Amino acid sequence: DQQVKQNSPSLSVQEGRISILNCDYTNSMFDYFLWYKKYPAEGPTFLISISSIKDKNEDGRFTVFLNKSAKHLSLHIVPSQPGDSAVYFCAAPWGGSQGNLIFGKGTKLSVKP
């Protein structure tokens, strides 16, 4: 039941460089994708989303790219900052705009000064 997959459990990046976090999905019925960021001892925090009718959405240092034919999305953070160090989850809602979120396993990003 791995409809949303994040195959890299961890990523280490130097401060100021680009971080690229990847996510694959198997269900072509997903029409919306979200990225969440999670610090230890906190709940997931919404970061950015993208509709399946778009291939890119940008918000400040964060850009999400969607490749529907490859069923792949990626989150780019540029420039990376030490405060970006967290676990990043890709998620897709199932069952409409209030549907339950199906999460990937997460990628732990470490940004080194």
Place this chain on the structure above:
Amino acid sequence: EPEVTQTPSHQVTQMGQEVILRCVPISNHLYFYWYRQILGQKVEFLVSFYNNEISEKSEIFDDQFSVERPDGSNFTLKIRSTKLEDSAMYFCASSDPTGTLYGYTFGSGTRLTVV
């Protein structure tokens, strides 16, 4: 900024005991959720709640689980007879009618440890 509040932050209980996890969603939100994350695993959906009834539940949400909105502000998750495998972080979330378009707001979670 409005937030979802969960209490307690950590609960230890003996196997077979009942636990109630409490949440105060954002006041103008209408949709409420419980998710859980077993250590090292994915965040998993448990249940969604709208208009005073369950709108969707996962296979995890069996007869041992129940949810309630007893007083118009709190939203609770009850586990009747806890098992060791119920040990996890439990996250409450709420959303306004835009729902996932702008992401749910999650609480900081309750760490449940069943011994």
